[in-house]
Amino acid sequence: MLENKVALVTGASRGIGREIALTLAGYGAAVIVNYNGSKERADEVVEMITAAGGRAVAVQADVASADGVSGLFEEALQSFGRVDILVNNAGITKDNLILKMSEEEYDAVMDTNLKGAFLCMKQAAKLMLKQKGGRIINISSISGIIGNAGQANYCAAKAGMIGMTKALARELGSRGITVNAVAPGFIETEMTDKLPEQIKTGMLAQIPLKRAGAVKDIAEAVAFLASERASYITGQTLQVNGGMDM
Numbered sequence: 001m002l003e004n005k006v007a008l009v010t011g012a013s014r015g016i017g018r019e020i021a022l023t024l025a026g027y028g029a030a031v032i033v034n035y036n037g038s039k040e041r042a043d044e045v046v047e048m049i050t051a052a053g054g055r056a057v058a059v060q061a062d063v064a065s066a067d068g069v070s071g072l073f074e075e076a077l078q079s080f081g082r083v084d085i086l087v088n089n090a091g092i093t094k095d096n097l098i099l100k101m102s103e104e105e106y107d108a109v110m111d112t113n114l115k116g117a118f119l120c121m122k123q124a125a126k127l128m129l130k131q132k133g134g135r136i137i138n139i140s141s142i143s144g145i146i147g148n149a150g151q152a153n154y155c156a157a158k159a160g161m162i163g164m165t166k167a168l169a170r171e172l173g174s175r176g177i178t179v180n181a182v183a184p185g186f187i188e189t190e191m192t193d194k195l196p197e198q199i200k201t202g203m204l205a206q207i208p209l210k211r212a213g214a215v216k217d218i219a220e221a222v223a224f225l226a227s228e229r230a231s232y233i234t235g236q237t238l239q240v241n242g243g244m245d246m
């Protein structure tokens with residue numbers, strides 16, 4: 001499905017990003033596995049892909065840094081010569097109620113989750129415009145759609161990603177580039193592991209499908225949007241949340 005395509009996945013050392021990298025590679029794409037701090041885990045993802053006969057390379061870069069992102073794309077080009085699919089997945093949380101939320105907590109989440117996506121899309125757009133085609137998929141969140149107490153910074157960043165997705169879908173559409181978002185609900189990863197039990201139970205109660213999502217649920221939605229099968233879909237936010245918001 002993605003043979004001869006090159007995919008760059010940010011934050012692919014762990015969690016949802018890792019599964020997206022493995023899934024896109026499984027469909028035939030060569031993958032740039034970006035990580036920030038978890039080198040060993042990123043190397044493990046690359047080993048799994050190459051062991052299965054695929055092509056992948058791990059590249060360290062902090063997506064919040066313009067220099068870091070420009071280096072990331074340079075290494076991507078050196079490794080595989082093009083980027084057809086960009087998945088902006090890297091993300092962090094620094095939760096606090098508004099009265100307690102520090103400026104640092106606000107800035108850190110905006111810089112990684114929103115500015116990081118902006119910086120990567122800027123680099124990808126340059127390449128994809130020349131290539132006259134491409135797929136950009138932004139991993140937003142249900143929190144950016146319905147809000148979540150204690151996450152003013154995260155909700156703003158994730159809602160911002162949806163706005164930026166629509167802006168770029170309009171800017172880049174005439175050149176065969178689609179830009180979409182995937183908004184996961186409650187997915188089992190290290191990010192949600194650290195939530196208090198009471199919050200997890202509360203979230204599960206709101207899910208009509210009565211289970212937390214698995215990383216594979218998100219990865220398959222991303223693979224669809226990255227494929228030719230989704231060539232007439234742009235500017236959309238695909239909610240993958242077990243029916244949590246409808």
Ligand code: NAP
Nearest residue numbers: 011013014015016035036037038063090091141187189191
């Ligand atoms: P996770 O398990 O905490 O993994 C986060 C990933 O992001 C790691 O690979 C991490 O890399 C990377 N990362 C963090 N800061 C980075 C930076 N500055 N530069 C580059 N990479 C960075 O999180 P997850 O649950 O898989 O979440 C993945 C995405 O889905 C996030 O955008 C998150 O907001 C979104 N999401 C998750 C859920 C959920 O329920 N889990 C729900 C909605 C949306 P290192 O370890 O190498 O630093």
